[in-house]
Amino acid sequence: MFLKVKTPEEVFEIIKTFGPLGEETVPLGNAFGRILSRDVVSPENLPGFYRSSMDGYAVRAKDTFGATETLPAILEVSGEVPMGKKPDIALKPGEAVKMPTGGMLPQGADGVVMVEYCHELDQNTIEVARAISPLENVILPDDDFKRGIPVLKKGSRPLRPQDLGVMAGLGLSQVTVYKRPRVAIISTGDEVIPVTQRPKPGEVRDINTYTLSAFCTQSDSDPVNLGLCRDHFEEIKTRIERGLQEADTVWISGGSSVGAMDLTLKVFESFENAELLVHGISISPGKPTIIARIGTKAVFGLPGHTASAMVVAEIFLAPFLRRLSGTVHFSESLHDEIEAELSRNIESASGREEYFRVKLKKGDGNLVAEPIFGKSGLISTLVEADGLLRVERNTEGLYQGEKVRVMIFNPKKGEFR
Amino acid sequence: MFLKVKTPEEVFEIIKTFGPLGEETVPLGNAFGRILSRDVVSPENLPGFYRSSMDGYAVRAKDTFGATETLPAILEVSGEVPMGKKPDIALKPGEAVKMPTGGMLPQGADGVVMVEYCHELDQNTIEVARAISPLENVILPDDDFKRGIPVLKKGSRPLRPQDLGVMAGLGLSQVTVYKRPRVAIISTGDEVIPVTQRPKPGEVRDINTYTLSAFCTQSDSDPVNLGLCRDHFEEIKTRIERGLQEADTVWISGGSSVGAMDLTLKVFESFENAELLVHGISISPGKPTIIARIGTKAVFGLPGHTASAMVVAEIFLAPFLRRLSGTVHFSESLHDEIEAELSRNIESASGREEYFRVKLKKGDGNLVAEPIFGKSGLISTLVEADGLLRVERNTEGLYQGEKVRVMIFNPKKGEFR
Numbered sequence: 001m002f003l004k005v006k007t008p009e010e011v012f013e014i015i016k017t018f019g020p021l022g023e024e025t026v027p028l029g030n031a032f033g034r035i036l037s038r039d040v041v042s043p044e045n046l047p048g049f050y051r052s053s054m055d056g057y058a059v060r061a062k063d064t065f066g067a068t069e070t071l072p073a074i075l076e077v078s079g080e081v082p083m084g085k086k087p088d089i090a091l092k093p094g095e096a097v098k099m100p101t102g103g104m105l106p107q108g109a110d111g112v113v114m115v116e117y118c119h120e121l122d123q124n125t126i127e128v129a130r131a132i133s134p135l136e137n138v139i140l141p142d143d144d145f146k147r148g149i150p151v152l153k154k155g156s157r158p159l160r161p162q163d164l165g166v167m168a169g170l171g172l173s174q175v176t177v178y179k180r181p182r183v184a185i186i187s188t189g190d191e192v193i194p195v196t197q198r199p200k201p202g203e204v205r206d207i208n209t210y211t212l213s214a215f216c217t218q219s220d221s222d223p224v225n226l227g228l229c230r231d232h233f234e235e236i237k238t239r240i241e242r243g244l245q246e247a248d249t250v251w252i253s254g255g256s257s258v259g260a261m262d263l264t265l266k267v268f269e270s271f272e273n274a275e276l277l278v279h280g281i282s283i284s285p286g287k288p289t290i291i292a293r294i295g296t297k298a299v300f301g302l303p304g305h306t307a308s309a310m311v312v313a314e315i316f317l318a319p320f321l322r323r324l325s326g327t328v329h330f331s332e333s334l335h336d337e338i339e340a341e342l343s344r345n346i347e348s349a350s351g352r353e354e355y356f357r358v359k360l361k362k363g364d365g366n367l368v369a370e371p372i373f374g375k376s377g378l379i380s381t382l383v384e385a386d387g388l389l390r391v392e393r394n395t396e397g398l399y400q401g402e403k404v405r406v407m408i409f410n411p412k413k414g415e416f417r
Numbered sequence: 418m419f420l421k422v423k424t425p426e427e428v429f430e431i432i433k434t435f436g437p438l439g440e441e442t443v444p445l446g447n448a449f450g451r452i453l454s455r456d457v458v459s460p461e462n463l464p465g466f467y468r469s470s471m472d473g474y475a476v477r478a479k480d481t482f483g484a485t486e487t488l489p490a491i492l493e494v495s496g497e498v499p500m501g502k503k504p505d506i507a508l509k510p511g512e513a514v515k516m517p518t519g520g521m522l523p524q525g526a527d528g529v530v531m532v533e534y535c536h537e538l539d540q541n542t543i544e545v546a547r548a549i550s551p552l553e554n555v556i557l558p559d560d561d562f563k564r565g566i567p568v569l570k571k572g573s574r575p576l577r578p579q580d581l582g583v584m585a586g587l588g589l590s591q592v593t594v595y596k597r598p599r600v601a602i603i604s605t606g607d608e609v610i611p612v613t614q615r616p617k618p619g620e621v622r623d624i625n626t627y628t629l630s631a632f633c634t635q636s637d638s639d640p641v642n643l644g645l646c647r648d649h650f651e652e653i654k655t656r657i658e659r660g661l662q663e664a665d666t667v668w669i670s671g672g673s674s675v676g677a678m679d680l681t682l683k684v685f686e687s688f689e690n691a692e693l694l695v696h697g698i699s700i701s702p703g704k705p706t707i708i709a710r711i712g713t714k715a716v717f718g719l720p721g722h723t724a725s726a727m728v729v730a731e732i733f734l735a736p737f738l739r740r741l742s743g744t745v746h747f748s749e750s751l752h753d754e755i756e757a758e759l760s761r762n763i764e765s766a767s768g769r770e771e772y773f774r775v776k777l778k779k780g781d782g783n784l785v786a787e788p789i790f791g792k793s794g795l796i797s798t799l800v801e802a803d804g805l806l807r808v809e810r811n812t813e814g815l816y817q818g819e820k821v822r823v824m825i826f827n828p829k830k831g832e833f834r
Contacts, residue, residue, distance in 0.1 A: 029630065032634050033635075046796075048616060049619060051794070053792055054793075055675050082607070083674070083677075084608030085608075086617065086618040087619075100674035101674040102674060103608075103674075104618055104619035115675075139792055143792065160631070161629070161631035161632040161635060162723070162796075162799040162826070164627040165624040165625070166800045168612045168622055168624045168626075169624050169796045170622075171615065171622055173612045189519070190499070190500040191500045191519055193501075195445065195585045195588055195590045196588070199465060201521055202501050202504075202521035204586070205586055206585060207582045207585045207586050210445060210578070210584075211578040211579055211581060211582035211585075212578070213449075213578075214578035217449050218449065218450075218577075218578060257517035257518040257519060257520075258472050258517075258518075258532075259472075260500075304518075304519070306579070306582050306586075310578065310579055310582075375560065376471075378556065379579075379586045380561045380583070382579040383568065383579060409577055
C-alpha cells in the first residue's frame with residue numbers, strides 16, 4: 001500500500017518546492033520575529049551630524065596639542081551645548097564648549113576632551129591635561145550608516161530586537177515582510193470528542209488540535225482551527241476545501257488505523273488538481289504520513305498518534321513552515337542540539353531513520369540521555385521527553401555510554417540547563 | 418558617584434528577591450508558552466477503557482496458545498468493533514472480532530493479534546499464525562495516566578505543544594498559569610524624536626522603545642509603551658507613576674550623559690517608598706544601570722546607548738522577567754551558547770566583566786567568533802553581531818585561536834547553523 005514511501009532526504013527536496021508566501025507591510029513595532037521580504041538599504045546618513053560620544057568639552061584639537069598633566073592647556077569656556085539642539089555657538093581658537101554625550105558639536109570644534117581630563121579653574125576657564133587628535137570622541141555624520149549601504153538582508157532570519165532598533169534609527173517606521181503562514185488544522189476520527197466533553201467508553205479527547213496549533217505558534221505561524229471531523233469522505237473533503245480557502249496549508253491528523261488513513265488518501269486524490277507527493281516516509285514513528293499538492297498548496301495527512309504526529313512536525317513541518325515564511329537559508333534541521341551520553345543500549349531497525357524520545361538528566365559533569373519507552377499510542381511519554389534522538393537509517397542501534405546529540409523540543413528554556 | 422556599584426553576582430541575588438506575579442486561568446488553547454502556577458494532577462484514568470494499539474483481531478489470548486505459521490489457530494469472526502463506540506459484542510471462546518487501532522476491546526477479549534499474523538479463510542473464519550500473551554497490543558484503562566498521579570510540575574518551563582496535548586487528553590480545558598509580566602517602557606532624552614519624524618541637526622530617533630519592546634515580546638512578556646519623555650524631572654516622575662500603575666516593572670532608558678543619569682536617579686529617589694538597590698554594575702558595557710524597588714516593583718534605569726541597554730537586557734532583564742513569570746528553576750544564563758574559535762586577541766580591563774559583540778562565521782570545520790569593534794554609541798554594530806562573548810572579571814583578555822562560548826542573540830533560528 002505504500003507506493004510512494006520516501007526517504008527523509010526525498011521529503012526535504014519536496015518541501016523545498018514550496019516557495020515563500022506573499023509580502024505585506026507592517027508597522028515597525030509589530031515586526032519582531034518577522035522575515036524581511038526585501039533588503040533594507042540605509043535611506044540617509046546616520047547620525048547626520050558630528051556627534052559627541054563622551055561627556056566633556058568640545059575643542060579644536062590643535063589647541064590641546066602638547067597638553068599634559070604637568071603642562072595643561074588653558075581654554076576659555078564659551079558656553080554649553082544643549083542636548084537635541086543645533087548649538088548656536090561657534091568655537092573660536094582657545095575656546096572650549098561643554099558637551100553632553102550625544103550632543104552635536106559646535107561649529108569650529110573638531111574633537112571632544114573627556115571630562116576626566118578637564119579641570120575647571122573657574123566658571124569660564126578649564127585646564128586640559130591631555131592632547132586629543134582631530135575627531136577624537138566624535139561620531140561622524142555617516143559613521144553609523146552611509147546613505148545607500150545595505151543594512152539588513154531579506155530572508156535571512158527572523159528580525160531581532162536590535163534589527164528593529166536599527167530600522168528605528170533610520171526612520172523606517174513600516175517594514176515589508178513575508179506573510180506569516182496560516183495553517184488549517186483538522187482533527188478526524190469517529191472516536192475523537194471535544195476536550196470539554198467526558199468520553200464514553202471507546203472515545204478519546206481531541207489532542208492533536210492542541211499540539212499542532214501550539215506547534216504552529218511556536219513556529220511563527222498562525223493556526224486556523226477547523227475543529228473535529230468524523231471519518232466520513234464528504235465531511236473531510238468539505239473541511240479540506242475550507243482549509244484551502246482560509247489557509248496556506250492544510251494539516252489533517254487522521255486515525256491511526258489503516259481504514260482512517262485510506263480515507264484521508266482517498267479524499268486527497270479526489271481533488272481534481274491534486275498530486276500525491278508522499279505516501280509514507282521511511283522513519284519511525286511517523287511512517288504513515290501523506291503529502292499532496294492541491295493546486296499550489298501542500299496538504300499533509302498526519303498520523304493520528306500524537307507522539308508520531310509530533311515527530312513528523314518537528315522533523316518536516318518546522319522546515320516546511322520556514323520555507324513558506326521566506327527563510328532563504330533553508331536547513332532541514334535548525335534544532336537546538338545538545339550533547340549527552342546515552343544511558344542504555346538501544347536497538348533500531350535498519351532501513352529507516354528512527355527517533356527515540358529521550359529525557360535529559362544531569363550526570364556526573366555531563367548530561368545523560370535516557371530513552372523513554374512505552375506502548376505505542378500513549379501520550380504520557382510525551383511530557384517526560386526533553387527531545388528526540390535520531391538513529392540513522394543504516395545504524396542498527398546505539399550503545400550505552402555513546403555520545404549522542406539530542407534535538408531539544410522548544411529550545412527556548414529547558415529546565416535541565 | 419557610583420556608591421552602590423554591584424558585581425553581576427550581587428545583581429542576580431537582588432533579582433531573586435522579586436517573586437512571581439499572580440495567577441490567572443486561561444483556555445487551554447491559549448496556554449502555549451505559559452508557566453503553570455499549580456501542579457497538574459491527573460483527574461481520571463486514561464484512556465479509561467481497554468484500547469487496542471494495533472489493527473487486527475481481538476481474541477482470547479488462550480485461544481492462540483501454541484499457534485504457529487505451520488499450525489495456525491482457527492477462529493470464528495463474530496463481528497467488527499466500530500471506532501469510538503463501546504462494542505455490543507461479547508467474545509465467546511474460539512471467536513475473534515475485527516479491531517481498528519484505538520478501538521475498545523469487546524467483553525471477553527484480552528489481547529489483539531496484529532493483522533499481519535491473521536489470514537482470512539473466508540468471511541467468518543481466520544487463521545492466526547502466532548500466539549499472543551494476555552494483554553498483548555492492549556492499552557489498559559490506566560496505562561497512560563492513573564487518576565491522582567502528577568502530570569506536570571508548576572514553574573518548571575513554558576508549556577510545550579505536547580504539554581498542552583496531555584492536558585487536552587485529560588480534559589483540562591482551562592489552565593491556571595502565572596500572569597505574563599507587563600513592562601512599562603519609557604524612552605527619555607531631549608534629543609530623542611519619534612521614528613516617524615525627520616531629525617533636525619542634534620536630534621536622533623527613538624530606538625530603545627523598539628528594541629526593549631521587542632525584547633519583552635521575545636521574553637514572553639508584554640511591553641506597555643509609554644512613549645518619549647523630555648529630560649524633565651516632573652515629566653519623568655509622572656510617567657514612572659503611570660508605569661507603576663499599568664505594569665509590573667518600569668524600564669526607563671535615559672540619555673548616556675552624566676546629567677541624564679543623575680536625573681533618573683533623582684526621580685527614583687524622590688518616590689517615598691523607593692529603595693535604591695543598584696547604582697552601577699561592574700560590567701562593560703552597561704555600567705550606568707540603576708535599579709530601585711518602588712513599593713514592590715522593580716524600576717530599572719538603563720543606559721541610553723542601545724548597545725549597552727541590550728547587553729543589560731540580555732544579561733539581567735531576561736532572568737528578571739523569568740523570575741516574574743514564575744520559573745522556579747532560576748538560572749542567570751539560559752542563553753544558548755555555541756562554541757567558536759576567537760579570530761583575534763582581545764584585551765579587557767580586569768575588575769569588571771566585559772561583553773564583546775561578535776559575529777560568527779563558518780571556519781574550517783568550526784565556527785569563528787569575530788569581535789566587532791566600533792565607536793561607542795554606534796547602532797550599526799548591533800545588526801552585525803550574532804551574540805555576545807563574555808570576558809570574566811579577572812581575565813585580562815583572550816587570545817586568538819582560543820575556544821570561546823558565544824551567547825547567541827535570539828537563538829530561535831540563526832542563519833549560521
